[in-house]
Structure formats: structure tokens, C-alpha cells
Amino acid sequence: MYDKIELAHGSGGRKTQQLIKTLFQNKFNSPILDQMLDAAILEINESRLAFTTDSFVVTPLFFPGGDIGKLAVYGTVNDLAVSGAIPLYMSAGILLEEGFLLKELQQIVNSMAEAAQSVNVQIVTGDTKVVEKGAADKLYINTSAIGVVPKHIHLHPDGIRPGDAIIISGQIGEHGLAIKARRQEFIMDTPLQSDSMSLVPLTQAILEAPDKVRCMRDATRGGIATTLNELAEQSGLTFLIEEEQIPVSPVVHGACQILGLDPLYLANEGKFIAITAPEYAKAAVTTLQGLASGKNARIIGKVINDFPGAVVIKTILGAQRILPMLDGDPLPRIC
Amino acid sequence: MYDKIELAHGSGGRKTQQLIKTLFQNKFNSPILDQMLDAAILEINESRLAFTTDSFVVTPLFFPGGDIGKLAVYGTVNDLAVSGAIPLYMSAGILLEEGFLLKELQQIVNSMAEAAQSVNVQIVTGDTKVVEKGAADKLYINTSAIGVVPKHIHLHPDGIRPGDAIIISGQIGEHGLAIKARRQEFIMDTPLQSDSMSLVPLTQAILEAPDKVRCMRDATRGGIATTLNELAEQSGLTFLIEEEQIPVSPVVHGACQILGLDPLYLANEGKFIAITAPEYAKAAVTTLQGLASGKNARIIGKVINDFPGAVVIKTILGAQRILPMLDGDPLPRIC
Numbered sequence: 001m002y003d004k005i006e007l008a009h010g011s012g013g014r015k016t017q018q019l020i021k022t023l024f025q026n027k028f029n030s031p032i033l034d035q036m037l038d039a040a041i042l043e044i045n046e047s048r049l050a051f052t053t054d055s056f057v058v059t060p061l062f063f064p065g066g067d068i069g070k071l072a073v074y075g076t077v078n079d080l081a082v083s084g085a086i087p088l089y090m091s092a093g094i095l096l097e098e099g100f101l102l103k104e105l106q107q108i109v110n111s112m113a114e115a116a117q118s119v120n121v122q123i124v125t126g127d128t129k130v131v132e133k134g135a136a137d138k139l140y141i142n143t144s145a146i147g148v149v150p151k152h153i154h155l156h157p158d159g160i161r162p163g164d165a166i167i168i169s170g171q172i173g174e175h176g177l178a179i180k181a182r183r184q185e186f187i188m189d190t191p192l193q194s195d196s197m198s199l200v201p202l203t204q205a206i207l208e209a210p211d212k213v214r215c216m217r218d219a220t221r222g223g224i225a226t227t228l229n230e231l232a233e234q235s236g237l238t239f240l241i242e243e244e245q246i247p248v249s250p251v252v253h254g255a256c257q258i259l260g261l262d263p264l265y266l267a268n269e270g271k272f273i274a275i276t277a278p279e280y281a282k283a284a285v286t287t288l289q290g291l292a293s294g295k296n297a298r299i300i301g302k303v304i305n306d307f308p309g310a311v312v313i314k315t316i317l318g319a320q321r322i323l324p325m326l327d328g329d330p331l332p333r334i335c
Numbered sequence: 336m337y338d339k340i341e342l343a344h345g346s347g348g349r350k351t352q353q354l355i356k357t358l359f360q361n362k363f364n365s366p367i368l369d370q371m372l373d374a375a376i377l378e379i380n381e382s383r384l385a386f387t388t389d390s391f392v393v394t395p396l397f398f399p400g401g402d403i404g405k406l407a408v409y410g411t412v413n414d415l416a417v418s419g420a421i422p423l424y425m426s427a428g429i430l431l432e433e434g435f436l437l438k439e440l441q442q443i444v445n446s447m448a449e450a451a452q453s454v455n456v457q458i459v460t461g462d463t464k465v466v467e468k469g470a471a472d473k474l475y476i477n478t479s480a481i482g483v484v485p486k487h488i489h490l491h492p493d494g495i496r497p498g499d500a501i502i503i504s505g506q507i508g509e510h511g512l513a514i515k516a517r518r519q520e521f522i523m524d525t526p527l528q529s530d531s532m533s534l535v536p537l538t539q540a541i542l543e544a545p546d547k548v549r550c551m552r553d554a555t556r557g558g559i560a561t562t563l564n565e566l567a568e569q570s571g572l573t574f575l576i577e578e579e580q581i582p583v584s585p586v587v588h589g590a591c592q593i594l595g596l597d598p599l600y601l602a603n604e605g606k607f608i609a610i611t612a613p614e615y616a617k618a619a620v621t622t623l624q625g626l627a628s629g630k631n632a633r634i635i636g637k638v639i640n641d642f643p644g645a646v647v648i649k650t651i652l653g654a655q656r657i658l659p660m661l662d663g664d665p666l667p668r669i670c
Contacts, residue, residue: 005435010465023441024427024461027448032424032459040459042424044483047380053426053479055464089367089377091388092359093428093477100340106358113362124367124375126359127477129390130345131668135472142428142462144388144479148379333466 006329012221012267013326017230036234037156038079038217041149048151050085052076053144059333061108061138063182065174065194069111071269071335072141074198075220077119081199082216082272084155084207085147087119092126093142098133108139119198121145152210157234159214165281166239166301167274169202169294170195171247172224176266177255179334186259192251195270202294203272205287212280218272221335222326223265227273228311229325239311241301241323264313265326267334275303341664347556347602348661352565371569372491373414373552376484383486385420387411388479394668396443396473398517400509400529404446406604406670407476409533410555412454416534417551417607419490419542420482422454427461428477433468443474454533456480487545492569492610494549499638500616501574502609504537504623505530505631507559508587511601514669516590527586530605537629538607540622547615553607555670557661558600562608563646564660574646576636576658599648600661602669610638 008015025034032040039052056072073090080087092112096105116123174195181192199218206213215235219227224246232239248256248263256263270293276284281299288294306312311323343350360369367375374387391407408425415422427447431440451458509530516527534553541548550570554562559581567574583591583598591598605628611619616634623629641647646658 003437005431005433005437005440005465007433007465007467010431010463016463019463020461023444024458024463027441027444028427028451028458028461029448030457030459032457033461040424040426042459042481044384044423044481045380045382047382049379049481051424051426051481052460053428053477054462055428055430055477057430057464057466057470088379089375089386091375091386091479092363093388093390093479095390095392095430095475096340096345098340098342102338102340105340106362109358109362113364116363122365122367123359123363124365124377125387126355126363126368127389128345128351128354128359129392129475129668130340130342130664131392131472132342134469135392135668136475137466137470140430140464140471140475142388142390142477142479144426144428144477146377146379146384146386146481329465333464333470 007332008329011326011329013226037083039083039085048149050080050083050147050149052079053142055140055142056335057140057333058335059137060182063194064178064191066196067108067111068141069108070115071196072143073112073115074196075269075335076143076145077121078199078218080145080147081203082218083149084153085149087121087145087147090116090121090123090143090145092123094128095136095140096130097136097138098130100138119200153207155213155215157215157231160235160237160275160303162237162303162305163278164214164275164303165278165299167276167281167284168224168247168298168300169272169288170296171249172268172271173248173252173263173266175269176331176334177252180331188255192255195268197270197293199270199272201291202288205291206274206284209280212277214275216272216274219268221267223267224273225264225323226326232311233309236308238304238307239301240304241311241313243313244316245298245300247296247298342667343664346661346664348561372418374418374420383484385415385418385482385484387414388477390475390477391670392475392668393670394472395517398529399513399526401531402443402446403476404443405450406531407478408447408450409531410604410670411478411480412456413534413553415480415482416538417553418484419488420484422456422480422482425451425456425458425478425480427458429463430471430475431465432471432473433465435473454535488542490548490550492550492566495570495572495610495638497572497638497640498613499549499610500613500634501636502611502616502619503559503582503633503635504607504629506582506584507603507606508583508598508601510604511666511669512587512590515666523590527590530603532605532628534605534607536626537623540626541609541619544615547612549610551607551609554603556602558602559608560599560658561661567646568644571643573639573642574636575639576646576648578648579651580633580635582631582633
């Protein structure tokens with residue numbers, strides 16, 4: 001037990017889950033929150049809406065492949081996208097440290113505007129707070145967003161069945177590693193770039209067969225290992241992953257070896273896991289591969305029911321081991 | 336001009352307005368954001384929804400009459416309430432400093448849960464981030480919320496007409512002064528309490544005559560002076576206020592004199608300005624006074640059209656002067 005908040009409580013891994021379950025879910029007492037989906041699904045009048053929130057505290061604010069502004073828009077949009085929603089409206093809560101450079105704020109707001117426009121999302125409401133020098137680290141952003149979920153779309157881990165296919169939409173580990181490399185001034189021949197982007201085109205593409213897609217989830221903090229564990233736990237089934245099927249770029253592979261990092265635990269900002277009916281898996285991958293941002297999509301495993309709630313990985317050497325959720329926080333403030 | 340963010344940019348007054356206009360509105364390019372209402376009004380399918388966001392950075396976290404958790408729920412609920420909406424769903428983005436006491440977090444989450452329950456709002460989605468010690472001051476909260484606006488309700492400063500009455504729902508200055516007193520360990524015989532509370536019962540009560548209420552706005556950061564200026568500017572009319580009609584408790588009056596503060600610029604967390612048709616003004620005040628939290632409601636002035644966009648105050652001594660919007664930030668981190 002602990003009596004103080006630790007960095008690991010913000011990792012998105014085991015300790016975050018515990019804090020959410022024992023404190024927030026317990027007190028807020030909401031059946032919708034208890035679903036623990038990427039976005040809350042709300043029934044208002046005749047509409048089904050998806051509603052989600054995310055705070056962004058990434059450091060540094062600017063990194064190869066993006067900045068906190070781009071991340072704040074796409075990160076929240078992606079929570080709607082994997083819920084099967086069409087994102088429509090967003091809020092922006094900007095928290096600034098006194099003395100922050102206006103020029104940098106302008107750059108970040110530009111990025112937010114560009115990202116929002118690229119996905120047809122309107123930033124319709126906002127809030128600006130400024131705290132004294134030393135009471136924040138430059139700038140933090142909260143974005144919340146609303147989207148519409150078409151009536152025929154019902155994505156939920158409850159729908160996952162043994163035999164279902166596990167798909168990843170592309171190569172993993174790029175965001176986490178780009179941030180890590182930037183912080184450590186780690187120089188490589190091929191520069192590492194964050195994969196921050198909108199998942200809407202990809203999620204909408206595979207939802208053309210809506211009854212064959214059980215559930216999707218973007219693999220951000222905690223990496224795909226954590227996302228797979230969340231889905232395995234929530235479905236009460238076993239996720240069997242083939243390590244050699246997991247797409248990792250040579251750059252990420254090399255950097256991970258040098259830095260001693262496991263790409264399965266590195267944050268992504270433009271990748272998602274989809275669980276589909278077995279008969280739809282190949283078509284889904286082909287559909288994803290037909291889009292530039294999905295060209296490395298792959299089936300990485302299947303759902304079985306040997307060890308309820310666990311993720312089992314078959315390593316490249318043929319061994320099988322349990323792949324746990326992220327514990328601790330190797331890279332704080334990754335998003 | 337300035338090249339760095341100043342505390343005044345977060346005051347809710349003149350500098351906040353400038354930053355919003357020149358940067359956020361300019362870049363985000365949203366006709367809905369440009370309305371500059373307390374909540375964005377969204378048309379989704381057949382529904383009219385109100386959507387709003389607020390970040391809370393108040394210090395200290397606990398103060399007489401409430402804490403940051405209570406403030407974070409009611410503050411955001413009130414932005415929906417004054418938009419004529421029935422609040423339904425809320426998100427909670429919690430930003431924690433490493434080392435923050437779990438016990439205090441529990442207390443704050445309890446307050447949020449109690450406040451949300453008291454207004455039938457469900458906290459349905461959330462996010463938790465932790466930053467290193469020194470990268471935040473204990474805890475910040477962002478809440479965003481969605482409500483439904485009944486079809487027959489259309490509140491907008493555009494609807495304000497010369498002759499309309501200006502109503503305040505109760506005594507002013509309590510929140511700002513309670514925080515100030517708490518910070519300075521200013522001891523008084525009668526303790527000052529924040530007025531943090533939900534405005535839903537009051538706003539819903541006067542909306543029983545929906546076509547007679549032009550517009551409402553809660554008078555938070557920047558006090559009623561700033562809120563009145565916003566409405567005068569947006570309507571292009573003049574707000575003539577009678578100083579002697581403004582309800583100020585003897586405790587606030589006395590403390591303001593000792594501390595040299597003007598209650599018109601002190602933050603409130605449970606008061607709103609309503610602009611109504613002249614013939615409805617007395618009935619609206621009677622309705623408000625019929626509820627415990629509205630017992631000090633009063634007509635404080637009327638709309639004229641002498642000086643477009645200005646607020647003119649007739650002082651107790653009979654002089655008339657322009658009442659400007661808050662400039663600078665006398666009390667940073669008031670909410």
C-alpha cells in the first residue's frame with residue numbers, strides 16, 4: 001500500500017488501473033464509468049454519443065513528429081475513433097505557467113487547429129488558466145470531445161469470443177521511443193518520429209463490416225502489452241500473441257536493443273488493436289493495408305480461453321510466457 | 336504588447352479576453368467558439384446540447400465552504416445551468432503532483448462525487464496524469480460537461496434589448512474573499528465562506544418563463560464587473576447599474592474595506608446575472624427569492640443604449656462612472 005501518489009499512478013499501467021478502480025470508480029459510482037471504455041457511450045434523446053477526456057503533460061513540448069498540441073487533438077480524437085464514433089466537437093483547457101513564451105503557445109495552438117481541421121473536428125469551447133512560475137512545467141492541455149456513434153455500431157470487450165483475431169494497425173513503439181530519444185539527445189542515423197496521427201480513417205474503414213468488429217482500443221501509455229491486458233481482463237478470455245507477427249520497424253528494434261527497452265511497453269499515438277471475428281480478420285487487415293497509415297497492419301494473435309484474463313506471448317524462440325500489464329513507469333510524461 | 340504569458344492572462348478579465356480573441360478564436364476558427372458563451376450550444380441529430388470545460392487551479396485546495404473538488408463540479412455545472420441546460424454527464428481530468436497525499440485526493444474525489452450526485456450529474460469518463468515533484472502545485476482538475484438544452488430555450492446576448500432588467504441572484508464577493516482570507520490567515524469574527532454551489536435550481540426556476548429570459552451568466556473570475564462588461568459588449572448595449580442595489584453581506588463589506596478590495600471584482604462561485612424582459616423582472620426576483628439560495632436576489636440595474644458596450648455604475652453618492660472589466664489579476668488561482 002501507499003499513502004502518496006507516485007509517478008506510476010499516471011503510467012496508464014497497473015497502478016493507474018488500481019487507483020481508478022479503488023478510488024474513482026468506487027466514489028463516482030457510475031455504471032458508464034465502470035465500463036472502462038476509451039470513451040463513455042451516452043444515450044441522449046435518440047442519439048448515441050461518445051464522450052472522452054484526456055490531459056496531456058508530455059515533455060518536451062516539441063518532439064520529432066509532433067508537439068503537445070497535435071497530440072492533444074489526435075489523442076482524444078482517437079479515443080472516440082476506437083469507440084466507433086465520428087468525432088465532432090472538442091474542448092480545450094489550457095493550463096499555462098507564468099512566463100511561458102507566447103511564440104511557443106502560438107505554435108501549439110496552430111498545431112491544435114491544424115489537427116482538428118484535418119479530422120473535421122470543431123474546437124467549440126475552452127478555458128485558460130495561468131499559474132505562477134514554478135507551479136506547472138510550461139504548459140498542460142486537457143481536451144474533451146464528443147462524437148456520434150452510428151446506431152448499428154456496438155463495440156465492447158463483452159463481444160469478444162474465443163477464436164477471434166487480434167489485429168494491430170501498424171508498427172509499434174514509435175511515439176515512446178521518439179520522446180525518449182529526444183530527452184536523452186540520443187542521435188540516430190534514421191531519426192525516430194512520433195506516430196501521432198488520427199485513427200479515424202482506419203477505424204471507419206474496418207467498421208464497414210460493423211458486426212464483425214468486436215472491439216478496438218488505441219495502444220497509448222503502457223504500450224500494446226497494457227492494452228492487450230485490459231482487453232483480456234475485460235473479456236475474461238486469453239489473448240495469445242505471436243511475437244514474430246508484431247510489426248516493429250528496424251529503427252525501433254535497434255534503438256530498443258541499445259536502450260534496453262521493450263517495444264511492447266512503449267507508447268503509441270497512432271496505433272490501435274482491433275479484435276474481429278475470425279472470418280473477417282484477413283479482410284480487415286487488407287482494408288487497413290489499403291490505407292497508407294495502415295500499411296503495416298497485421299494479425300498478431302488470437303483469442304483463446306485457457307487462462308482467463310491473461311495475455312500469453314509465444315516468443316520468437318518458441319517459448320510461451322505471460323505478458324503482464326505495465327508496472328511502474330519507465331517513461332513518465334510520455335503523453 | 337507582451338511576449339510572455341502573465342498571470343493576468345488567466346484572470347478572466349481583459350487580458351484573458353484578448354488572448355482568447357487574438358489567439359484561440361483566430362486559429363480555431365469555429366463559429367460556435369466565436370459566440371463566446373459559457374457553454375457551446377451544439378446541434379446533434381435532433382438534440383440541442385450544451386458542452387463546456389473548465390480547469391481548476393485554486394489554492395489552497397481546501398477552504399471554508401468547499402474544496403477544489405466541489406468547485407470543479409459546480410463550476411462546470413453552472414456554465415451549463417446559465418446556458419439553460421439540464422446538466423447530465425461530466426468528465427474529470429485529474430493532474431497530480433508526485434507525492435500528493437492519497438488521503439487528500441480521497442477527500443477531493445469524495446467532494447466531487449457528492450457535488451455531482453447532488454445535481455444528478457454522472458461522472459462518466461476520466462483521465463489521471465502524474466507529473467514529477469515540482470512540475471505542478473499538488474493537484475489540478477479539469478471538468479467538462481454535457482447537458483441538454485430544451486428546444487424552447489434560446490439564451491443569447493443578442494436577445495438583450497434596451498429596457499431589459501439586470502438581476503443578480505444573491506450577495507457577491509464571497510468566494511474570492513474566502514480564498515483571500517484563507518491565504519492571508521485573515522481572522523474574522525464571522526467566518527467568510529465560499530458560495531460554491533449549484534445554480535441549477537435557480538436557473539431552472541426563472542426559466543419557467545423562457546421567452547422572458549434573454550441571457551444568464553455566472554459571475555466567477557473577474558467578478559460581476561467583468562461579467563456585466565462581457566454582456567454589455569456582446570449585446571452592444573449599455574448596462575446601467577445602481578451600486579446601492581447590489582447585495583453585499585456586512586461581512587464581505589467590512590472585509591473589503593479593511594483589505595482594500597472591490598466586491599464587484601471578486602469571484603463568485605454560486606451567483607449569476609440574468610437579463611430579463613422588463614415586465615418579468617419582479618416575478619423573476621420573487622421566484623429566485625422563493626428558494627433559499629436565491630433569497631438575496633435583486634434587480635441591480637437596467638439596459639439602456641447610451642454608450643454601446645459599456646457598463647455605467649451609479650454610485651451610492653449619486654455619481655455615474657464607467658465600470659471597466661477586470662484588468663491585471665489581483666487574486667491569481669481563485670478557481
